[in-house]
Each structure stands twice: as structure tokens, then as C-alpha cells.
Amino acid sequence: MREPIVRFLERGRRAERRDLRDLHLKPVEERVADGSAIAGLRRIEQRGDAAVYRIPGTATKLRPGDACWLSSGAEITSGRPVEIEEIDLGAGVLVLRPDRFADASGPPPEGGVLDRRNLDLTDHLVRGLEPIFDDERGRLAGADWVRRAVEGEAELGPRNDRLARAKEAVEADALTESQREAFSAAVAARELALVQGPPGTGKTRVAAAVVLEALRHGEKVLVSALTHRAINNVLAAVATLGEKSRGHRVFKIGRPHQGAELRALGIESRTRLQKGAVLPGEGMVVGATTFGAVKLRRDYSPFDLVLLDEAGQVPIPHAMSAFAGGLRGVVVGDHRQLGPVVAGGGTGDPMERSIFEHLAERYRGRIHLLRESWRMNAGICRFSSRFFYEDAVVPHKSAADRRLQLDEGGQYRAILDPEKASVWVAVDHLARRNHSREEARVVAALVRELVSHHGVPPAEIAVVSPFRAHAGAVSHELARAIPEAAGALIEGLVVDTAERIQGQEREVVLYTFGSSDRDYLSRNAEFLFDPGRLNVALTRARTKRIIIGSPEVARARPRKLEALRRAALVQALWSEHIPIEQATPECDTIRVRWEE
Amino acid sequence: MNPPITATHVYRYLLCEHTATLAFHGDPARSVAPHEGLRLLLELGNRHEASWVAEHCADWATPSYPERDWAAGLAATLDLMRSGVSGVLQGVLIDVDRVGKPDLLRREEGPSDLGDHHYIAGDVKSSAEPHTEQVMQVLFYARLLELLQGRLPSYGYLIMADGREERFDVTSLLPIFDEVLREIRQIRDSGRQTKLHLSHQCGACGWRVFCRDLAQEKKDLSLIPGVGRGTADLLRQTGIATVRDLATLSLEQGRKLAEAEVLGIEVLGPLRRRARAVERGEPTILSAPEVPPPPEGIYVVASSDPRRNGGAFLYAILEIDRSGKERRETLYAKTPAEERELWHRFLERITASKKGNRRERFSGIPIFHSGGLAPATVEAIQSAHGGDPIAFERVHDEGVDLSRMLLRSIAVPTPSASLRAYTSFSGGVGADGEGIGAGQPGGSGFEARYGGPFGHYYPWHERFTATGDEAWRRKILAAAELEIEALRSLRLRLHEAAKRAERKPATTTRGRRTRNGTR
Structure with missing residues (x-):
């Protein structure tokens, strides 16, 4: 096991070093x-x-x-x-x-x-994995289950005592059926539980419930992820929901600015945790990144439970490093959203997958899927559910019929119509690679009407693009179209890439491709049409999704089979949107050609 | 009556849409035979197919029918399919305006108009990975099967160079295929206009000479490296249709185009300079190349078997030390079994061994190549064969791809900025004489496919390992020598260009490590 992991990490280090050079x-x-x-x-x-x-x-x-x-x-x-x-x-x-x-x-x-600058933590990570590579050390540290887990041999079945706990747990009271099922499996699992949380299905809520339940029984819990943001989300949910956890200790490992939003909830960030910070038998939650978890292990190992969040973005070695500090693991994530960023990737090495994707393949059929999305209405939910979740995800009844609230009139009523949950605005342009002024102007015109005519708060609008350059072009056009864009009136309006918006949601989301050069689209299809990126971009909106793109986007024909599969997904998205002239009144996904 | 569309039309259309126009409306006499390298590859593909079929399809049937009598071929194929044979080789599938001959029709359980079974189409290919044009050929057959057996196959498949089967879902990919077929029909039936556009795909096309000559005659925009189809279409819309039009674009015109948001100045500027290079027939410096001063350097020509990751069989090395003393060596693996030892010897040769003090002597000497030692390639070789990790890291980190540097730094007066193209411009003799001489368009895709700009390394190597005929090995070694000299010449020219640009060549970050190991 050691060799493929070290080879993968070394390759990443070399690639980063070379790229930076x-x-x-x-x-x-x-x-x-x-x-x-x-x-x-x-x-x-x-x-x-x-x-x-x-x-x-x-x-x-x-x-x-x-x-x-x-x-x-x-x-x-x-x-x-x-x-x-x-x-x-x-x-x-x-x-x-x-x-x-x-x-x-x-x-x-x-x-x-x-x-x-490169922050090369490869050696630190490899040192953190040594207990797992060494059978005897691993067994002594209680971390031998980690190897079994990664090799597909962990015990997923419930322990009866814990199953009984799960059934009595008050934390489950407010959960939906699929959330409760995932919660019970996570609480009761002997060694490993997998919880898949599609967009808006409340995985953070379930994660927090699992942590609170463990706290109630005096357990030590490590909440880990690749990013501070993901950890902070779970800790914030624990603090917010955990009336009954008062008296238990919640810590965040990191620098103050890495946990600023937790301060108001009474959780301070610390760069290290002193031994004896909690009394024996007292429950404790510590949030630390997968790197931070390695240092933590010196004083606080083993944790009773390691909860790994956003596991669809965590590389395998990083996840193992976090798991090595605990006796069992709950892995929460979604491999159908954005995957891990791997330097020197694209080699087909299975190590390039996320821990969630790896485990999902090993434990096929034993993943607990959260099925109800509280975020998206039916029209927005449909495409992602069909193409990424085999139709298994449905909008929660409270969300299914939600509609965007608009005032009467407006120049772009056909596009902004609340009854049309998803609209593709076809904008003609040629040979645009990573940004399009034409699309940027369309975005600006639509946002101006949403904000100025219909009074939609800017903080409820997001503009997402695959390219940073295109996001920049959009910001530029917004500033021109809405002079107050530079000021407080437009504060909160997000214009960014899918990577920066995962985990967030808005009432209205505009996704703009910004590209029409067919050769460029074909060459970059694996990135541009990455299913995880597309899924994230298409599932941020609660009531209104507007896709802006040239028809050329749907006509890309990349050379590699995997890229072709991705291009076919975009082609399907295009076809899903019926031309407005042919659409029936009931049709909630339409296509409109932009005319100046 | 319109000629039928074949899977080959689909294949070629996906590489270049203009092939459809030429296939249906061009003069067949203007299409030339494949050159030696392509011919060798086609023969290799035929042998691979024959060998695979012999091993896996012993009980399959082949329809018998008069040559080119497609109706009889279809009848014979359907007879075999109705009888439920395990598989059909080279069956004939036809419709009103389409003719397909899939390599493989494999029987599967599941009802259709044929009975309680149906057939799935597949093709045998000699590439390492599946390509879209190959997939679309199989979808072409799938659509015909849908008509003939009353059931759309749920998947299609390709047999790759290593014998593995690559399957793909048919339904999800059909919308793209149907659009492609519709476009081809438009070209055939209503004369939809396409334009020629020289690209790296031209090397394998029978119309390459015709298109090249026409492009030269018209001074087509595709003669300029970096002008893709989309950019060419956009420029033509603004009235810029030739090399001269772009080369003579004034700053004022450029500003107007930028203001009209046709193309930004940051794109137009370099394109204009490239156009000028082509127009004048002289290279132009775009930016000063970062190339260490001569003479010290190690020049390497490395070639791999494209069917296998890590299958490098050739390392030709020219080493020049500070005093100008030269040392040449060629490492060549006659069989795949020898490749591991070859890689280890190469690493030892290229950098320090643990025995003497060669580490000090060679440390920091730049290693020049033209793509054969790309990071991904050496990663794959190291993964396959292991080797001294320090030596490997040196090759990985410090290899200098002169072809890439050429592309970034110099506007060349050839359609491709490859080593082959540049050397063909600047003078040199290729092992087969093709594409050599001033103004001849080269093709980097040709090079990628054949393993080298000067010879046809991979197909020659395959012939040598299959037959043992030393003549093939001699061709490889001779071509490698020429390529080494071309690399050396290119390095010198890039250095001269750097001096002309009056910028100090970068040596500052080589061989100097900082505290955290970055350079």
C-alpha cells in the first residue's frame, strides 16, 4: 500500500514544483x-x-x-x-x-x-501515514481498520448497542427518512459508514447530528476535511443545533482568520490543543484539516470517531491520514460534485480519485444516499437527478413548487419568467475561448433587471463561470451596466467559478460558459465539461437557473472518449431545454435565442 | 443518385470537415496514396486485427458475396445474423444512403427482429486509447443495426492495441452522432460549404498535397501556426481572409477590431507577427527564448511505443561538455523485455552514477529534447520500470523541450512550429524525403503518431522487432542522428534569437535550491 501512495504524492510534488518553476x-x-x-x-x-x-x-x-x-x-x-x-x-x-x-x-x-509559493507538505503527510503502513504500529494505534477500509474490507455493519442508541437519539427527530437512515448507519457502524449528500440534501445537518450524538455519549470526535471552510460549516451546525451539547467542548485547530465565523458561536481557533483540554469521559469535538490532524494525533489519539466531510474533494492519502487518528470513520461527501485537485493528474492512476469515489466503488450498494433536496425546485432538480443520481434525488415537498417572486413587467420577461425554472439563453458568438463579452453583457442585462426592476436582493444572485477570465469580464460588464455595482447595493452578488461556490446556494444562479471556439472547447472538454463541475454549477439555484452559452458549446466533439462522454452531457443539457417556440405552457425548461 | 455515406466518411469528417466536401465533390485523382509511415501503420493495424480475430473469433462467420455488391453482402449478412451465429466478421449493413462494414458483429441475448438475439457492433483498432472518430464509426453501425434488426444496440465496443475491450453507451452519444451525420448529408446533398484548414491532422489524409497546394496558392490563414478554425472564420467575417491581409493589418485596424471585440489586441498582435513570418518566409522573434548558452548540453531523441505506457525503445544521446568535446551514444531496445534495462542505462548515462564523481561533473547540464522526454512520458516510463529516483527527477525537472520553446518564442514561416517543420524550412533531409524543403508544411500530429519528426520510428521499430531485418534498425538510427543534429541546430538558433532580443538567457533558477526545495 505504501508504494502507490508515495508514488502518487511524489508525482504531485514534482508536478507542482515544475509548474511553479x-x-x-x-x-x-x-x-x-x-x-x-x-x-x-x-x-x-x-x-x-x-x-x-x-x-x-x-x-x-x-x-x-x-x-x-x-x-x-x-x-x-x-x-x-x-x-x-x-x-x-x-x-x-x-x-x-x-x-x-x-x-x-x-x-x-x-x-x-x-x-x-509551494507549501510542500508531502513529507508531513507521509509521516502521518506511517502507522497505517506498519501493521504492528497500526494495530497498536487502533488504526488497522483504515487499511481494511481502503481495501474494501471494513465492517460496515451496525453494532447493536450503537443501533439502539441511534434509534433513541433525539438528534434524529427532525430528520427526513433518508437522513435518519444515514444517521443511524453512521452512528451504529462498526468501522465505516458512507453518507452521500447530493446538493441541498442536508448532509451538514446529518453530519452535525452524528457528532452531537457521539458527544452525548462522551466520545471524542475529530471533524476533518481538506478546507477550513468545510470544517467550519460542520462545527457551526454542531454549535447551532447542539442545545443539548452544552457543556461539551468544541475546538477548532487553525489560525484565527481560518475560523473567524465560529467566534460568534463561542468556538475559538487555536493553533494547538493542550493535553488535558477535556476531562476523561467528557465529550469533545475537534475540527482540524487533514494536515492539522496529523499533529493533533500526538496528544489526542485515538479519537472515537473521525468524521470526514466534503470527502468528494479529499484525496485518498489525505483521508487516510485523518482516519489514522481514530477508531472508526464516517465519510460524508458526494463524488458527483467537484473532485480533488491533483497536481500532475490525468494519468489514470486510481489514487487520483477522491476517498469518497474510491470507497463508493469498493462498497457499491452500501452507501446511504440522502434523497430529498431542500434547495432546488422540481425544474432545477430534474437534470442533475437524472444524469448524476439515476433519478434517485427528488425535491423536498417544501421546495418542489417554489417559484421566484418577481414584479410585473420587465424587458426580459420570457427569460426571467418564474414558471420557467431553467432557461438556456443561446448567444451567438464565434472563436471565443475563455471569455465572451457578448455573454457578459447578457448576464449584466439580466442581473440589472433582476435587481433594479424586480428588487431581487443581489445577495440572492450568483453568476458562475468555468473561467476566471470570464468571471472578470462579467464583473466588468456588471460595473458598466449597474453603476452602483461597485457599492453596497450590489454587495453579496457572487461572480466566480464553480470551485469557489460549491456548498453555497442562491435564489437565482446564472451559469455562463463564455466559450465558443469549437477546437478550444474540444481540447478542453475534460475540464470545461467535467461532470462534477457541471453538477455543482447547475444545482446552486433554489428557484431560477439561467444558462448562458453559445450553441457551439453543445456541438463540441473532443477526441478522447471520456471527453466525448462529457460533451454528450452538455449536449443533453442543451436538448433538455426546449426552444420557446415549441415549448408547451407546462414545460419548465426552455431555450431562448438572445437578440440585441 | 447520391453516393452512399460510409463509416470512413464519418471518421475523416471528425478529423477535418473538409474531407467530406472533397470526398463527395472533389476530384479523386487529386487524392494521393498514404506515405510510407502511414502505410506501415495501416499494415500494422491490419495485422493486429487479423491476429486478434484469429485468436478470439474462431467460430465467427464471414458473409460471402460478389465484390462491391452491397445488396448481396447485406443479404448474406442478414442470413448469418438470423441463423444466430456467434459473430459476423466484416458484415455488410446498408440503408438507402449508407453503407457500413463493421469489423465485428457480436451476438447477444435479447429479442429483436432476428429472433431471441441481436447483434452489437465493434471495431478493432491499433491505437492505445479510443478516439471519438472511432467511436462514431461504431455508432454509424449501431444506427444501421437499429434499422436492420429492429433494435438499437445498448452499447458499442472497440478492441484496442493491447487487446482490451472498450465499451461505450450508445444512447447517450447518439445525439452527437446524429448531428454529425446530418452535417455530412448536408455537404453531400445540398453542397454546404466547408473550408480547407491545414492542421496537424493533415499528415494522414490523402488530400494533404491538394489542400497544401491550394492553401499556398490562396495564402490561406491556416498557413499561420496558432490560427484555428474558429479564429480563421472570425477573421474572414471581418474581411481578413489571407496571410497578407493579417500580416499587413495596421495598428489602427487592429485597434478597431479590438474595440469591436472581434479579437483582443493581446491575440491579434502575436497573430500578426506570425502572419508576417509566413508572408516573408522568415522566422520572427516573439519573445526571447530562455535557453542556456552553448556549447554545454545533452541532446536526447527518445521514442516510445504509443500503444504502451512506458514503452520507450530508443534513446539517442549527444553530450557536449564545456570544452565542446562530444560524446554520442544510442541505446536501443530490440524487444519490450529490454526496455527496463534501457531506461536504467539511460538514467545512469544522463546523470550521475553512484560510483564516481560524475554527479558533480554533469549536474546542471541542460537536457534538450523535442517532446520525447515530456514529464508525463518520463513519469510513465519511471512508473513502468523504476530507476534511480534522483536521476529520474533530474530528467523530469530539467528537461528542456525545444519544440515548445520554439512555439512560444519564434513565429515560424511554416504551418506548424514543430521541429520537423522548422528544420524543413531551415534545411535538412528527412529519412524518407517527405516534407523537407523550404515552405513544406509539416505536421506535429504526424510526429506524435510516428514517434519522431524525421523518421517513422515506431512503425520502423515494429517492423524490426517483427522481422529482425537490420535495415529497419539502421533507418531508425540514421534518422535519430539527423534529429539530434536538428536539435543542436535549433538550440543554437534559439540562443542567437535570445541574444538578438538582448535578454540574458535564464540560468538563475537552475541548480539552485532554496530552503523549502523549490527553485
Whole structure:
């Protein structure tokens, strides 16, 4: 088992190193245009050891938490290693902290260029996996179940004592039937339980219920995921729902800015957990990333339960590293949404799959699917249910007939009609690769009408695109069409890629492809038409989904079979939307040709 | 009466839509025979099919009928299908305007107009992975089967080079196929206009000479590397239809196009420079190449069997040290069993061994190639054969793909920025004489398919391993030598270009590691 994992991790490390080296060889202007660097930093303030810089308001791929170099722009790796704490492009402000592990002395630079840096945690991860590779150590640590789990031999069946607990659990009272079934299986499982949560089906609710039930019985629970956001969602749900968990301890491992939203719920972030933070027999929940979990194990192993969330995005080795700290695992996720980001991927190595996808294949037929979506109405739910969940997901009765509330009139009534849950707006353009001004203008026109005429709150609208460049073009057109877009009136309107919007929902979502060059579409079909990305983009809306794309999108013919399958999915999405001239009044998915 | 559409029309249409126009409306006399490399590959494909069929289809039947009498062929095929044979080889399926001859019709249980069984269509291919054009051929047969047996097959299949079966769902892919068939019919019946567009697919097409000559005569936009079909269509809409039109675009015109949002200045600028290079017949520097100064360097020509991951059988090496002293070596595996040892020897040769102090001597010497040592390729070879991890990482991290550098840095006056094309422009003799000489369009897809720009490495290698005829091995080694020289020449020209651009070649990040191991 060790060899394929180490090979996979080493390959990723090599690919990241090479990609970064190639990137750093490009001129500064190209790196900035690519979004992997920010130039023109100017220090304006010092806040403790954090330095505040003024920056130009250009779009960037850099995000809070990213490790970077601050340099002159030429000798990049001779610069100061820093971490981004905050970034506000609208205000033109960036806050940087020194890298915790670096030995940087002296005052922070007055300015310079910020470039992406690799944070190579491969060795740390491999060390965390050693107890699993070593049979004896694994057995002593209680982690031998992890190997069995990954090899498809874990015991999924219930322990009777725990099954009885699950049946009596008050946490299950407010759950739907499929949620209750998943909850019982998760509580009662001897070694492993798998809970698949399609969009809007309340997997966080179920995860929180499982954690609370364990807390009530004095268990130590590790909540882990790849990102702080995912962990914070579960901890917030535990704190919000857990009236009965008062008195139990909830901790978050991380830096303060990585758990800011938990502070109001009484959960502080800590960089480490002291031994003895809880009394024996007292329940405890700790939230830590898969990397953070390795360090935690020194003082707090084994946990009675490891709950791994957003497991559809967690690579196998990272998941195993988190599991190694516990005696049993509950894996919550959905392999039909966005998968893990793997450097040097595309080799067909099974290690490139997420832990959820891997386990879903190993334990086929024994996954607990949450079937009712509380988010989407019937028209929006239908396509995803059919193409990603074999028609097994249905809208909850409270959501099925929900309609967008609009005022009368409007220039684009045919498109915004609340009775038409999903509309494809066909926009003609040619040879556009990763952005289209034509589509951006359509988005701006529709958003302007939604906000200005119909009074839809901007915070209830999201615009999603596969390309960062296209998201930038949309933002530009929104600013032109809605002058107040730069101000508070449009605050909360999200314009971003599917990667940034997974887990969120809005009343209205516009998905704009931004591409029409058939050769480009065919070459990039595996990315552009990735089923997980498409599923996420199409399932964010509660009552109204507007797809904006050229007819060329539905005519892509990539060369590889897997890419062709993906292109066929988009073709099916196109066909699902009936041309408005042919649609019956009952039809809730229509296609409209955009005319200036 | 319109000529029938065949699966081959579908196959070729997906590679280039203009083939349909030429097939139905062109002069067949203008189509040329396959060149040697393609011919060898076709023969290899035939042998693979024959061998696979002999092993797996011993009890299958082949319909007997007069040559090209498709109606008789259909009748014979249907007779066999109704009788319920295990399978039919080279059966004939026809409809009003379509003729198909699938390699394989395999019997499956499940009712149809034939009885309690039906047939699934498949083809035998010699590629490593399934391609869309191959899948669409099988869908072509599936639609005919639907008519003839009254039941649409639920799946289709391809037998690949390694003998494995790749299945695919028919229903979900049919909408795309039906659209393709509709387009081909439009071309055949109502004369829908398509345009020629030179691409890397041209190397395998019988119309390549015709299209190349026509493109040269018209100074077609596709002579410019980087101009895809979509961009060409867009430019034509604005009245820019030839190389000259684009090459002579003024800044003012460019600004107007950008303001009208036809194409951004960041795209038009480089395209114009590329057009000028083609127009003038002279290379133009786009950006200063990051290439270490000569003479020190290791030039490598590596070639792999495209049917197998990690199947590298050739490493030709020219090593030049700081003093200019040259050392040449060629490592060649006659059989797949020898490839592992070959890779280990290559790694040892290319970098330090643990025995002497060669690590110091060779560390930092750039390794130049033209794609044969791409990271994904060396990853696959290392996965297959193992090897010194330090040496492998050096090859992986420090290999310099000169073809990619050429594409980024220089606008070449040829339709392709491949090593073959550039050398054919700058002068050189290919092992088979094809495509060599000023202004001849090359094809990087040809190279990818045949394993090298100068020779036909892979098909020649296959012939050598199959027959033991040393003449094939000599061809490979001679071609590799030429390619090595072309690599060396290209490196020198790129360095000259860098100097002309007055930018210091990047050596700063090589061989220098920082605290956390990044460069």
C-alpha cells in the first residue's frame, strides 16, 4: 500500500514544483495577467506582525491562506516567504503575515511583487501515514481498520448497542427518512459508514447530528476535511443545533482568520490543543484539516470517531491520514460534485480519485444516499437527478413548487419568467475561448433587471463561470451596466467559478460558459465539461437557473472518449431545454435565442 | 443518385470537415496514396486485427458475396445474423444512403427482429486509447443495426492495441452522432460549404498535397501556426481572409477590431507577427527564448511505443561538455523485455552514477529534447520500470523541450512550429524525403503518431522487432542522428534569437535550491 501512495504524492510534488518553476520563469506582466502574481504592492500599515499593503484591483487567483513570496519580482525565491491573511480587491488592500515556519527577520518589505509559493507538505503527510503502513504500529494505534477500509474490507455493519442508541437519539427527530437512515448507519457502524449528500440534501445537518450524538455519549470526535471552510460549516451546525451539547467542548485547530465565523458561536481557533483540554469521559469535538490532524494525533489519539466531510474533494492519502487518528470513520461527501485537485493528474492512476469515489466503488450498494433536496425546485432538480443520481434525488415537498417572486413587467420577461425554472439563453458568438463579452453583457442585462426592476436582493444572485477570465469580464460588464455595482447595493452578488461556490446556494444562479471556439472547447472538454463541475454549477439555484452559452458549446466533439462522454452531457443539457417556440405552457425548461 | 455515406466518411469528417466536401465533390485523382509511415501503420493495424480475430473469433462467420455488391453482402449478412451465429466478421449493413462494414458483429441475448438475439457492433483498432472518430464509426453501425434488426444496440465496443475491450453507451452519444451525420448529408446533398484548414491532422489524409497546394496558392490563414478554425472564420467575417491581409493589418485596424471585440489586441498582435513570418518566409522573434548558452548540453531523441505506457525503445544521446568535446551514444531496445534495462542505462548515462564523481561533473547540464522526454512520458516510463529516483527527477525537472520553446518564442514561416517543420524550412533531409524543403508544411500530429519528426520510428521499430531485418534498425538510427543534429541546430538558433532580443538567457533558477526545495 505504501508504494502507490508515495508514488502518487511524489508525482504531485514534482508536478507542482515544475509548474511553479515554469510560472516563475515568465515575465512579471504575464504572471500578473495569469492571476498568479500581484505587482505594485505598497505597504501602508503594520498590525502586529501582519503588514497591510495597497494593491491594484486586478483579478487574481491568490486567496487568503495561500503561501507566497514577496520579492522584487525577479529573484522570486530569494524574497520573503509570507502567507496571505486577507485580500480585498474592491478596497485594494492585502494583509500578509510572515510564514510561520520561515526564519524571516527584519522589517517587512515596503513593496514588491507577490508570487505563489509551494507549501510542500508531502513529507508531513507521509509521516502521518506511517502507522497505517506498519501493521504492528497500526494495530497498536487502533488504526488497522483504515487499511481494511481502503481495501474494501471494513465492517460496515451496525453494532447493536450503537443501533439502539441511534434509534433513541433525539438528534434524529427532525430528520427526513433518508437522513435518519444515514444517521443511524453512521452512528451504529462498526468501522465505516458512507453518507452521500447530493446538493441541498442536508448532509451538514446529518453530519452535525452524528457528532452531537457521539458527544452525548462522551466520545471524542475529530471533524476533518481538506478546507477550513468545510470544517467550519460542520462545527457551526454542531454549535447551532447542539442545545443539548452544552457543556461539551468544541475546538477548532487553525489560525484565527481560518475560523473567524465560529467566534460568534463561542468556538475559538487555536493553533494547538493542550493535553488535558477535556476531562476523561467528557465529550469533545475537534475540527482540524487533514494536515492539522496529523499533529493533533500526538496528544489526542485515538479519537472515537473521525468524521470526514466534503470527502468528494479529499484525496485518498489525505483521508487516510485523518482516519489514522481514530477508531472508526464516517465519510460524508458526494463524488458527483467537484473532485480533488491533483497536481500532475490525468494519468489514470486510481489514487487520483477522491476517498469518497474510491470507497463508493469498493462498497457499491452500501452507501446511504440522502434523497430529498431542500434547495432546488422540481425544474432545477430534474437534470442533475437524472444524469448524476439515476433519478434517485427528488425535491423536498417544501421546495418542489417554489417559484421566484418577481414584479410585473420587465424587458426580459420570457427569460426571467418564474414558471420557467431553467432557461438556456443561446448567444451567438464565434472563436471565443475563455471569455465572451457578448455573454457578459447578457448576464449584466439580466442581473440589472433582476435587481433594479424586480428588487431581487443581489445577495440572492450568483453568476458562475468555468473561467476566471470570464468571471472578470462579467464583473466588468456588471460595473458598466449597474453603476452602483461597485457599492453596497450590489454587495453579496457572487461572480466566480464553480470551485469557489460549491456548498453555497442562491435564489437565482446564472451559469455562463463564455466559450465558443469549437477546437478550444474540444481540447478542453475534460475540464470545461467535467461532470462534477457541471453538477455543482447547475444545482446552486433554489428557484431560477439561467444558462448562458453559445450553441457551439453543445456541438463540441473532443477526441478522447471520456471527453466525448462529457460533451454528450452538455449536449443533453442543451436538448433538455426546449426552444420557446415549441415549448408547451407546462414545460419548465426552455431555450431562448438572445437578440440585441 | 447520391453516393452512399460510409463509416470512413464519418471518421475523416471528425478529423477535418473538409474531407467530406472533397470526398463527395472533389476530384479523386487529386487524392494521393498514404506515405510510407502511414502505410506501415495501416499494415500494422491490419495485422493486429487479423491476429486478434484469429485468436478470439474462431467460430465467427464471414458473409460471402460478389465484390462491391452491397445488396448481396447485406443479404448474406442478414442470413448469418438470423441463423444466430456467434459473430459476423466484416458484415455488410446498408440503408438507402449508407453503407457500413463493421469489423465485428457480436451476438447477444435479447429479442429483436432476428429472433431471441441481436447483434452489437465493434471495431478493432491499433491505437492505445479510443478516439471519438472511432467511436462514431461504431455508432454509424449501431444506427444501421437499429434499422436492420429492429433494435438499437445498448452499447458499442472497440478492441484496442493491447487487446482490451472498450465499451461505450450508445444512447447517450447518439445525439452527437446524429448531428454529425446530418452535417455530412448536408455537404453531400445540398453542397454546404466547408473550408480547407491545414492542421496537424493533415499528415494522414490523402488530400494533404491538394489542400497544401491550394492553401499556398490562396495564402490561406491556416498557413499561420496558432490560427484555428474558429479564429480563421472570425477573421474572414471581418474581411481578413489571407496571410497578407493579417500580416499587413495596421495598428489602427487592429485597434478597431479590438474595440469591436472581434479579437483582443493581446491575440491579434502575436497573430500578426506570425502572419508576417509566413508572408516573408522568415522566422520572427516573439519573445526571447530562455535557453542556456552553448556549447554545454545533452541532446536526447527518445521514442516510445504509443500503444504502451512506458514503452520507450530508443534513446539517442549527444553530450557536449564545456570544452565542446562530444560524446554520442544510442541505446536501443530490440524487444519490450529490454526496455527496463534501457531506461536504467539511460538514467545512469544522463546523470550521475553512484560510483564516481560524475554527479558533480554533469549536474546542471541542460537536457534538450523535442517532446520525447515530456514529464508525463518520463513519469510513465519511471512508473513502468523504476530507476534511480534522483536521476529520474533530474530528467523530469530539467528537461528542456525545444519544440515548445520554439512555439512560444519564434513565429515560424511554416504551418506548424514543430521541429520537423522548422528544420524543413531551415534545411535538412528527412529519412524518407517527405516534407523537407523550404515552405513544406509539416505536421506535429504526424510526429506524435510516428514517434519522431524525421523518421517513422515506431512503425520502423515494429517492423524490426517483427522481422529482425537490420535495415529497419539502421533507418531508425540514421534518422535519430539527423534529429539530434536538428536539435543542436535549433538550440543554437534559439540562443542567437535570445541574444538578438538582448535578454540574458535564464540560468538563475537552475541548480539552485532554496530552503523549502523549490527553485
